[in-house]
Amino acid sequence: MVRNPDANREQFRPHDHPNESFLLTTVVGSYPKPKWLNRADELVEDPGSKFDHDHLEEAHDDACRLITNEHERAGLDTVVDGEMRRNEMVEFFAERIPGYEFNGPVKVWGHNYFDKPSVVEEVAYDEPWLVDEFEFTSNVAEKPVKVPITGPYTLGFWAFNEAYPSTEELVYDLADLVNEEVERLVEAGARYIQIDEPALATTPEDHAIVGEALERIVSGIPEEIRIGLHVCYGDYSRIYPEILEFPVHEFDVELCNGGYEQLDVFKQPAFTKDLALGVVDVHRKEVESVEAIEANIRKGLEVVPPEKLTVSPDCGVKLLPREVAYRKMENLVTAARNVEAALDAGELDHVTAPAPADD
Amino acid sequence: MTERVATTPGLYPLPDWAKETLSDLKGHQKGDLLSGDEGAEITEAYDEVRAEYVDEQLEAGLDRVVEGQGRWDDMIAHPLTIHDNVETGGIVRYYDNNNFYRDPRVIGELDFSGDVAADLEAAADVLAGDAPLQAVLPGPYSLADLASDEHYGDEAEFLAAVAEFLAGEVDAFPDHETLFLLEPSLIESPPAEGTEERATDAIRTVADATDAEVVVHTYWGALEEKLYAHLVDEAGADALGLDLVAGDRDDTVYNVQEYGSTDSLALGLVDGQNTLVEEPETIADRVEWFESQVPVDSFETTYLSSNAELFHLPSNKSTEKLVALAEAAEVVE
Numbered sequence: 001m002v003r004n005p006d007a008n009r010e011q012f013r014p015h016d017h018p019n020e021s022f023l024l025t026t027v028v029g030s031y032p033k034p035k036w037l038n039r040a041d042e043l044v045e046d047p048g049s050k051f052d053h054d055h056l057e058e059a060h061d062d063a064c065r066l067i068t069n070e071h072e073r074a075g076l077d078t079v080v081d082g083e084m085r086r087n088e089m090v091e092f093f094a095e096r097i098p099g100y101e102f103n104g105p106v107k108v109w110g111h112n113y114f115d116k117p118s119v120v121e122e123v124a125y126d127e128p129w130l131v132d133e134f135e136f137t138s139n140v141a142e143k144p145v146k147v148p149i150t151g152p153y154t155l156g157f158w159a160f161n162e163a164y165p166s167t168e169e170l171v172y173d174l175a176d177l178v179n180e181e182v183e184r185l186v187e188a189g190a191r192y193i194q195i196d197e198p199a200l201a202t203t204p205e206d207h208a209i210v211g212e213a214l215e216r217i218v219s220g221i222p223e224e225i226r227i228g229l230h231v232c233y234g235d236y237s238r239i240y241p242e243i244l245e246f247p248v249h250e251f252d253v254e255l256c257n258g259g260y261e262q263l264d265v266f267k268q269p270a271f272t273k274d275l276a277l278g279v280v281d282v283h284r285k286e287v288e289s290v291e292a293i294e295a296n297i298r299k300g301l302e303v304v305p306p307e308k309l310t311v312s313p314d315c316g317v318k319l320l321p322r323e324v325a326y327r328k329m330e331n332l333v334t335a336a337r338n339v340e341a342a343l344d345a346g347e348l349d350h351v352t353a354p355a356p357a358d359d
Numbered sequence: 360m361t362e363r364v365a366t367t368p369g370l371y372p373l374p375d376w377a378k379e380t381l382s383d384l385k386g387h388q389k390g391d392l393l394s395g396d397e398g399a400e401i402t403e404a405y406d407e408v409r410a411e412y413v414d415e416q417l418e419a420g421l422d423r424v425v426e427g428q429g430r431w432d433d434m435i436a437h438p439l440t441i442h443d444n445v446e447t448g449g450i451v452r453y454y455d456n457n458n459f460y461r462d463p464r465v466i467g468e469l470d471f472s473g474d475v476a477a478d479l480e481a482a483a484d485v486l487a488g489d490a491p492l493q494a495v496l497p498g499p500y501s502l503a504d505l506a507s508d509e510h511y512g513d514e515a516e517f518l519a520a521v522a523e524f525l526a527g528e529v530d531a532f533p534d535h536e537t538l539f540l541l542e543p544s545l546i547e548s549p550p551a552e553g554t555e556e557r558a559t560d561a562i563r564t565v566a567d568a569t570d571a572e573v574v575v576h577t578y579w580g581a582l583e584e585k586l587y588a589h590l591v592d593e594a595g596a597d598a599l600g601l602d603l604v605a606g607d608r609d610d611t612v613y614n615v616q617e618y619g620s621t622d623s624l625a626l627g628l629v630d631g632q633n634t635l636v637e638e639p640e641t642i643a644d645r646v647e648w649f650e651s652q653v654p655v656d657s658f659e660t661t662y663l664s665s666n667a668e669l670f671h672l673p674s675n676k677s678t679e680k681l682v683a684l685a686e687a688a689e690v691v692e
Contacts, residue, residue, distance in 0.1 A: 103634055104375055104673035109450060109459035110392045110432050111382035116673070118634040158457065162635035202457065 003218070005249040005274040005308065008226045011191060012077050012144055019340035021306050023297065024077055025333050026276065028230055028252060029148035029194070030089075030316030031070070031082025032325050037063045041087075060085045064133075065140050074329035075337075078146045078192055081137040083316070089150045089196065090158045091115050092129075097177065099123035100159065118160040119170055125177045128184045135188055146192040147185055148230070152178050152213045153206065154199040168209050175216035182217060186225055194228040194252065201234025207242050218247045228252050228276060232315055237265045244272050252276035254314040256296055257283055266303045275304045278314030279335070280328045285320060287327045293335035298348070306343055311336045361657045363646075365688035366423035367416075368539050368576050368600075368631075369495035370668035372677050373429055377408045389450060392432040392461060395441030395474050405430050406481065413485045415678055420685035423493035423537050423662075426482035432460075434668065435497035435541050436505045438528065439463035439521075442472050448507065454547050454579065456632075456671070463506040465517070469524035476531035483533045491536035498542035498575060499525050499561040500550070515557055522561035526568035537572045539600070539625075540565060541668070545590070546580045546602075555589040563595035574598040574625045578666045580606030587614040591621055597659075600625035602666040603645055605632075615653045623659045627666025628687070629680050634672060636679045642687035663688050 013022045040059040043051040067082035086092040094100040094117040101120050105113035130147060138145045152174035156167050164170040182193055195217065200210050218227055230252040231239070243251065255262060256278045266275070277300035279293050288296075300309045311332060317325040342348045373381065384401050385391045397405075412427030431437035434453055439445045440460070444467030450459040475496065483492055497505075499522035511517040529538065540562065550558045566573040575596040582590065582601075590599055599621050601611045615624075628645045629637050646661060663684050669677040 103675055105378060106673055107372065107670055108457060109453075110389070111378065111385060111387055113378055114457075160632075160634040162633065202452075203455075 003227060003247050003249045004223065005226075008191070008224045008249065009274065009307070011224070012226075014077060014143070018337065019344050021340040021343040023306060023336045023340055024310040025336050026076060026078045026146055026310060026312045027071065027080055027329065028313055028316045029080050029083050029146075029196070030086075030318035031067050031080075031084075032318050032320060032322040033082075033084060034063060034066065034322065037084065061136065064137055068137055068141050068145075070326060071329065072141065072143055074326060075333035076329060077143060079137075079141050079143045080146050080148060081133065083148070083318070085133055088115065089198075090117065090155060093150050093155055094159065096127065096129045097123050097155075097174075098126050099163070114158075116159060118162050119156075119164065120162050122163060123170070123173050123177060125180045129181050131184050131188050134185055134190055138189060144191055146194055146228075147190050148194045148196055149178060149181065151195040151197040151210070151229075152217070153197050153210045157199045157203070171209055171213050172216060175213035178217045179219055179221075182221055182225075186221060191224070192226045192228070194230055195248070196230045198230075198232040200239065201232045204235060204238035207239045211242070211246050214246050214248060226250065230276075230315075233257055236262050240265050241269050244269075248273065250274040250276050250310060252278070252310070252312055254278045255299075256281045256314045260296070260299050263299055263302065271303050271308075274308045274310055275300055276310035276312045277303075279311055280313045280332055282313055282315045282317050282320060285324050287324055288331060290331050290335045290338065293331055294339055297335055297339045301348070306340070361650075362660045363663060363688040363691055364422040364537075364660055365663045365684045366421055366493055366537070366539075366625075367425060367665055367681065367684065368541055368578075368668055369425040369428045369493075370431060370434060370670045371412055371425075371427040371429065372670045372672055372674045373408060374411055374674050377404060377429070380404050389447070389461060392447075393430055393437075393441060395472075409478070409482055410485050413482060416681060417486075417489055419678070419681035421681060422490070422685075422688065424482070424486055424490045425493050425495050425539075426478050428478075428495060430478065433463070434458065434460050434670070435501060435543075436460045436463050438472065438475055438497060438525070439465065439469075439502060439506050441474050442469065444468055444470070444510070445506075454543060458671070460505070464509050465506055465511070466509050468510065469520050471527045471531070472524075473528070473531050475528050476533070479535065480533050492534065493537040493539060494529070494532050494535040494569075494571070495539045495541065496525055496528065496565070498540035498545070499565055500558045501542045501544035503561075504544035504548055518557060518561050519564070522564040525565045529565060529568040532569070535569070535571050537574060537662075538566075538569050539574045539576050540596075542575055542577050543579050543667070545577050545586060546582060546606075549583055549586050552585070555586050556593065558586075559589050559593035562590075563593065566595035572597040572623065572660070574600050574623075574662060576600030576625055576627075576664070578602040578605065578627050578631075581608070581610035582614060584614050584617065588618040591618055596621055598623035598625050598662060600627060600662070600664065602627040603649060604628065604630045604666040608649075612649065612652045615655075620653070620655065620658075623661065625662035625664050627664055629665040629684055631665040631667035631669050631680075632671040634676045636676060637683050639683050639686035639690045642683060643691040646687070646691045663691070
């Protein structure tokens with residue numbers, strides 16, 4: 001299914017947007033957890049403590065309010081709750097999907113471990129995974145809420161496959177479950193879904209599997225629901241232009257970290273989707289100046305015209321100190337508004353971007 | 360009559376308690392990883408880990424006992440990353456896995472270290488002769504492949520230096536029955552055509568340093584046939600280790616049919632990267648399937664092993680696989 005990004009972008013333009021031009025500002029998802037929340041997560045596991053699961057839920061609610069508000073204060077057009085309720089991007093979902101089991105942590109590097117689950121029988125859909133989270137955030141947010149979901153390729157390949165003849169088959173079953181979840185989210189009012197597939201960056205030859213999985217995910221989902229795909233830092237030349245065939249509206253890519261070395265990859269053939277461009281580095285603690293971010297945004301205009309450019313951090317910002325994360329968001333928004341104003345004033349020449357297909 | 364020997368390529372996952380204790384003692388960052396001069400508390404924790412590994416193998420009934428390589432933070436790059444004349448660079452991907460190690464940048468002469476020998480001495484003490492000891496090292500080809508040379512300046516010279524270094528380490532080992540040289544790079548990034556001998560020379564240098572049986576263990580697929588033939592004839596190995604789990608096992612069978620084999624063989628029969636624990640009967644079937652395909656009446660020894668290192672698994676599954684391997688060696692006809 002072809003998805004037309006023009007069909008759903010305008011719904012995210014705030015009523016009081018100051019400029020004619022509109023660069024959609026957003027985030028990838030994760031945000032540093034407040035220290036007290038980490039303590040609360042630990043405390044609930046302590047049998048000697050009176051702090052119980054109800055208290056933890058209250059703490060999660062409080063943290064979601066706080067971080068959603070922090071995103072709004074930064075001025076973002078679409079917000080998330082910073083994934084305050086989620087522990088890890090595979091674990092969180094594997095805990096909610098029948099068919100997975102956990103056997104203990106495995107080494108990633110040094111003393112960094114990942115509770116890599118095993119798929120021991122056919123995966124199934126039980127309770128909704130994210131609907132409660134979305135409804136809560138949506139109720140406390142004034143801006144539209146984006147919902148990041150770990151994609152089926154990553155959920156499949158970052159697990160031990162004991163049950164399926166091939167991991168590809170597992171991925172397709174998982175894609176059907178994600179489709180069901182997206183349907184529920186849409187029923188609950190979600191308008192902006194982002195599928196996260198970091199595993200694609202490590203095995204780019206599998207883009208066809210990701211493409212087929214995405215077809216399943218969007219099956220029956222109306223065109224006005226914006227679907228994004230986030231892929232972390234990797235060799236994009238190995239997945240471009242093939243990814244233009246994917247049934248999504250927007251690609252979110254990590255380019256700032258690599259100094260936009262790979263930007264040219266996306267220029268030929270012309271980028272037909274919306275580009276969600278990483279304009280701040282999530283691996284550096286130095287806060288980029290507004291001017292530096294403006295320059296990064298203008299890089300995006302070399303690939304797509306402003307009406308197809310979304311502005312975001314490279315990736316989830318959870319590893320940054322919270323204060324740094326906030327200031328990066330704030331500067332990102334200021335820079336986007338400045339570039340919009342310059343575009344309105346005709347001070348920026350964006351005709352260098354390839355013309356969008358207007359047939 | 361083929362002797363069946365149940366063993367493993369080592370590099371076990373840390374027990375869950377040790378994952379926690381050691382990350383608390385050492386920290387999570389790149390700079391916190393082992394440099395080979397750890398203090399008493401950390402040494403004690405690793406001693407406990409080693410004792411647990413030895414007990415676990417004895418209990419499972421394996422025919423060879425490894426030290427377990429709990430200290431190998433950087434997987435098979437360890438013998439270099441703790442070396443005095445090696446600096447550790449950035450975190451780089453460990454083959455085609457979601458695992459990373461510190462890039463060992465060799466900045467000076469690779470002289471004697473003795474790090475692995477000390478661990479083996481400690482394991483031998485715990486083992487106290489209850490079962491034969493098996494030493495484990497990276498093969499020189501893989502170790503050179505994983506490292507960056509900033510000293511020798513020539514690829515061939517560097518490989519030879521890595522081989523001499525490993526031979527010197529082996530020379531200091533306590534008595535051991537078997538030496539496993541782990542050589543995944545022979546499959547993952549094989550030597551260019553015409554340079555195979557350089558690789559086999561390097562392996563032979565290490566193999567010649569011990570009187571023990573030497574197993575050159577390859578994994579993550581089948582060897583290219585020409586390289587396979589070189590390894591059989593020139594590497595000085597008593598046994599080649601072949602992966603029957605990952606990749607196309609028919610290619611491996613074809614290599615043996617076409618080019619013969621070493622007098623003994625190690626077979627990667629258990630998946631070191633999947634939590635599904637193979638039944639002993641399934642493992643035995645795989646041995647019999649393989650042996651029925653190849654034109655050899657009997658091998659001197661068939662080593663029953665996992666294909667890859669076991670650190671990829673959660674600790675409980677790794678233990679279960681040890682038991683399955685030991686039982687399989689009893690079951691196989």
